[in-house]
Every structure is written in structure tokens, then in C-alpha cells.
Amino acid sequence: MKLKPKMLLSIGVPLIIVFAVMGVIIYLLASDGLRTSRLIAMTERSGHNAAIIDGNLLGKSETLEAIAMSWADNMPEGEALQDAVSHLGSRPGVQSFYIGKPDGSYAASQSLPAGYDPRTRDWYKNAAASDKVEISPVYPTASDHTNVVTLSRAVRRNGELIGVIGMNLAVEQITEFLKDIKVGETGSLFVLGPNSEYIYHKKFTLDDPPLNELDGGKYKDLAARFTSDEAQAFEAEFQGVKKFFRSEPIGTTGWHIVIEMPFSEAFAAATRMSYAILGISLAALALLGGITYYFLTGMISPIEILSESMGFISKGDLTHKLPTSERVDEVGVLQNSSSAMLATLRKMVEDTVKAAEQVLASSETLTASSTQTANASQAAAEAVVDIAERAAEQNDIVEMANEVAHNMGEQTRDIAKVVDASTKVADETGKATREGREALQKAVAGVENLAEGAVKVGTAVQHLYDGSKNIAEINEVITNISGQTKLLALNAAIEAARAGEQGKGFAVVADEVRKLAEQSEQAAQEISTVIGKNSAQIESTFALTKSQEDEVKGNVGQVRAADEKFASIAGSVEALTEQVEKLTKITGVLEKDCKSTVDTVQKVSDLSHAVQQKAT
Numbered sequence: 001m002k003l004k005p006k007m008l009l010s011i012g013v014p015l016i017i018v019f020a021v022m023g024v025i026i027y028l029l030a031s032d033g034l035r036t037s038r039l040i041a042m043t044e045r046s047g048h049n050a051a052i053i054d055g056n057l058l059g060k061s062e063t064l065e066a067i068a069m070s071w072a073d074n075m076p077e078g079e080a081l082q083d084a085v086s087h088l089g090s091r092p093g094v095q096s097f098y099i100g101k102p103d104g105s106y107a108a109s110q111s112l113p114a115g116y117d118p119r120t121r122d123w124y125k126n127a128a129a130s131d132k133v134e135i136s137p138v139y140p141t142a143s144d145h146t147n148v149v150t151l152s153r154a155v156r157r158n159g160e161l162i163g164v165i166g167m168n169l170a171v172e173q174i175t176e177f178l179k180d181i182k183v184g185e186t187g188s189l190f191v192l193g194p195n196s197e198y199i200y201h202k203k204f205t206l207d208d209p210p211l212n213e214l215d216g217g218k219y220k221d222l223a224a225r226f227t228s229d230e231a232q233a234f235e236a237e238f239q240g241v242k243k244f245f246r247s248e249p250i251g252t253t254g255w256h257i258v259i260e261m262p263f264s265e266a267f268a269a270a271t272r273m274s275y276a277i278l279g280i281s282l283a284a285l286a287l288l289g290g291i292t293y294y295f296l297t298g299m300i301s302p303i304e305i306l307s308e309s310m311g312f313i314s315k316g317d318l319t320h321k322l323p324t325s326e327r328v329d330e331v332g333v334l335q336n337s338s339s340a341m342l343a344t345l346r347k348m349v350e351d352t353v354k355a356a357e358q359v360l361a362s363s364e365t366l367t368a369s370s371t372q373t374a375n376a377s378q379a380a381a382e383a384v385v386d387i388a389e390r391a392a393e394q395n396d397i398v399e400m401a402n403e404v405a406h407n408m409g410e411q412t413r414d415i416a417k418v419v420d421a422s423t424k425v426a427d428e429t430g431k432a433t434r435e436g437r438e439a440l441q442k443a444v445a446g447v448e449n450l451a452e453g454a455v456k457v458g459t460a461v462q463h464l465y466d467g468s469k470n471i472a473e474i475n476e477v478i479t480n481i482s483g484q485t486k487l488l489a490l491n492a493a494i495e496a497a498r499a500g501e502q503g504k505g506f507a508v509v510a511d512e513v514r515k516l517a518e519q520s521e522q523a524a525q526e527i528s529t530v531i532g533k534n535s536a537q538i539e540s541t542f543a544l545t546k547s548q549e550d551e552v553k554g555n556v557g558q559v560r561a562a563d564e565k566f567a568s569i570a571g572s573v574e575a576l577t578e579q580v581e582k583l584t585k586i587t588g589v590l591e592k593d594c595k596s597t598v599d600t601v602q603k604v605s606d607l608s609h610a611v612q613q614k615a616t
Helices: 003-073 081-090 122-128 176-180 220-226 267-314 330-615
Strands: 096-100 106-108 148-158 159-169 187-191 198-200 231-239 243-252 254-264
Touching: 003 148, 003 176, 003 187, 003 231, 003 243, 003 254, 003 267, 081 096, 081 106, 122 159, 148 267, 220 231, 220 243, 231 330
Parallel strands: none
Antiparallel strands: 096 106, 096 159, 148 159, 187 198, 187 254, 231 243, 243 254
């Protein structure tokens, strides 16, 4: 299989698998989401409609309960009872109202058949045996055969039954609002009784067999699920159609409201979504396939051209030209490199052909030269005698050169030893210089720190000196205040003396103030004396600190100058070390050259001996 089909399959098959898996996952997620949304919608609708029906029946039950409580204390009799029954039977939603008594008499809002005895009816019996409102199964009335449900309640006075009141509610009026409810396009809503009888259905009536008996009891299990005391949602088949059901009990009536929807309609959106996903996937696959085919064609075509060119080259045909490509990707680079390789190979072959032609021409020239060589051999033989004579002279010269070369080699080795020793000394000097400079730099840092400390001490002493001046000024103020206080005390004593007996107390206070002023003045004088001494010491300390600071700054300058000199010395030592290293290398080369010269002279000497021997 060629490369293009392989790449199409390697790309297309995984893409198809990925799109198929994505489609299945999306369909399952959509189906689950749609099922959940359908269930929520059907739950809300069934619960809402069940609440409406239950509320209707519950309202009538509460009305009946209120009437029973009222009549237990004061039940009307005769025409008043008939009027009350007729009035209650004419209320909205009530088909008829009646009351039966233990003696078999009754009163009703509608006429009843002759010989009617309420005591024989289920609505009477069930209510008489109970203390709450009883709801009867749906049944047709005896008067007009209308399907009704009876609410009945016993009326008791002091625990004794005095009658049973009943209220017939037309089922059609209770379920009339259900006719306007639409469940999808083909779905429906119906109401079942306790025995799965059809209370409301668009197709079935109360006269039809109950659901549990329909088609020979085929849907008995389905009817049991519909009439369960708990709400249920499930899928089941009914009369050959798979449907989605939701059942909800209606209060305590025993009735159940059921919503049904064909499965195909309930999940039609998911089906449409699956078709849409399939269409989008196919379109995406087609688009990706087209793009892949386009790029593969663009990539495979240069490779096919290159393969064809390599076929020509393998057959030895270098006249075939491989076109260059304008593409900048790897395929284009490969094609251009192959084209350049073919051009280079073609040029190499052409150069080889030209070289062969030159070799042929050279061989012809060599043939002609061999003839000339034969002629020259005679002249060479004549020259051998002359060479032998000169070889003897050359041998003597070579011997002298050999001796000189040996002496020069020994001197070179001595120079190399001296240079090696100089190198070691230079290295040790450089190391000592570097160590000395590092120590000097540390000393510079210490002196600089000392200078900074001296500056800080000078600053602190200056602040102390300024503070002592402030204290002296404050002490002078205290002295002035003490003098003024003494004057005030004197004035106060004079005024107290003028006041006579009344000013004695004030005179005592003035005397104490005077004593306090004198003590303050004396203390101020002592403080002034101490401050004077401290100021003198502080000034002396400040001058000494300033002098030390100047000396430290001078020492810093000297140490820095020494550091610079050490740096210069270190630089000179490093330069000297580099020169010595260069000299070492040059000496090594010179030593090798001397050795090579000695060897060469020795070879020349040996060659001269050989030439001399052959010449003789």
C-alpha cells in the first residue's frame, strides 16, 4: 500500500471512531437530559392537576362537614328542611343534595324514584358507620344516569344518629378543565378510580371494562402501578405503543391522575439531535478528509518527484534535472537539498572526466620525459666523480656543524632550567603579592570602618556639646526665675507686714517661697559649675576626637595609596609571570628546534658519508 492511502487510513479511522464515540455520548447525555426534563414537566403537570381535583373535592367535603356540625344542634324540619336541601343542591358544582333519616324518610333537591329507601344505599351505610366524610365510587344516578361521586356525612346528636347528608358531584364538572389540557402532540391525561375504572378518559368511559380487565387482564400489572399509593414514572407498552407514563394519587380520594406520552414523541428531540449530530459529524469528517487529502497531496507529490529522480540516478542517468521547490517546510527543504545534491554529483562526475583527460595527457608527457632522462644519465655519471670529491669536503663541514649543534643543545637545556626556576620564583612572588594585597585590602576596610566610627563619635560629642549649652541656657533661666521669685517673696512679706495680723499666714508662705527660691538659685549655681566643667571636658574631648578623625582620614589615604602601589606591584608581577611563561614556551620550542637541528645535521653527516662511499 502506498504512503497516501496509509496516511489517509491512519488519520481517517481514528477521526471516525472519535466522532462516533462523541455522537453516542452526546446522544446519551441529551436523552438523559430530555428524559429528566420530560419527567419534571409531567410531574409538575400531574401534581398541579391532581391538586385542582383534590382541592375541589376537599372544599365540598369541608362544606358537608360544616353542615353536619350545624344540623347536629339544630336540624330544620318539614318544609324548612326541604328548602334548605333545595338551596344546597343549587350551589355551583353540586349536582344534588339530600338527607336520609334512620326511619327511611328523606329530603332531596331532585325527585327520586318511588319506593326509594336511603338506608339501603352504600352512601348511607358507609357514612353511618363512620365519623368523617365518605367518598363513594363513581356511579350513574338513578334519576338521570349522570356519572357522579357522592360525599356523605353522618349527623349525630349526643352520639345518636339523626340522619345522613349526601352531596352528589357531577364527574363531568370536576374533570371538565382536563379537556383543555394538551400533552404534547399525541399524549393524553386521564383519571382512574380505586379499581382502575375510567373516571375521565378521551377514549374510554365508565361503561368500558376497567384497565385491569382490559384485553383479558393484559394490563393488570400496569393498572396496579397506576393505582399505587406513591407517584411513579416509568416506561411501558400499551396497545402496541411504547409510552412514557407518570401517575399521581389525588389526595385521599383513591383516584389517580395519569399522564401518558408516546416514547417516540417524548424523545423525538433526542432523535432529531442524533440526526443533527450525525449530519454534523459527516460534514466535519468530509471537511477534515478534504483538508487532509489536500495537505497529503501537497506533501506526497514532492516525495513522488524525488523518488522518480532517485530512480534515474540509480540507473546512472545524471542528465535528469530535479526541479526546486518554493516551499519552506521540511518537504521543500528535502526537495531543494536533493536537487543541490544531484547538481553537485553531476559536477563531480564532470570534474572526474576532465581529470582523467589530464592524466592521459600527463602520461604522454611522461613518456617523452623518460627519453630525456636516459640522455641525462650519462651526464649524471660524469658528475658523480665531482660529487664524490665535494662530498668529502662536505663531510668535514657537517662534522663541525654537528659538534656546534650539540653544544647549542646543551646550552639551550641549561637556559630552560634557569627559565623554569624563574617561573617558579615568579609564581611564588605573584602569590605572595596577591596575599599581601588581600591583607592590605582588609586593613583598608578596617581603617575605613575606624574612620566612620571616629566621625560618628565626633558627631555624638558635638551633639553632647550642643546639649550642654542648652542645659547652661536653661540653668540661667532657672537662676533668673529664682531671683524674680525672691523679689516676689520679698514683696509678699512687705504686703503681709502691712496687713498686720491678717497677713501673718501669708508672710509665712512668702518666707517659704523665698527659701525655696534661694535653694533653687544655689542649685542652679552648682549646676552651672558642673556644666562649666563638663563643657570644658566635652570641648577637650571634641578637639581630641576631631584630631583623631583627621589622623584616621590621613591613615585611610596612606593605606589606600599603599593598596594602589600593591595593585601596581601585583600587576607588574603578573606581567612578569606572563613574560616568564612565554620565555618558558619559547625555550621549549628552541630546545626542540635544537634537537631537531642536531638530528638533521646527524642525518646530513650520515648522508654525506654514504654519498662519499658511493662516489668512491
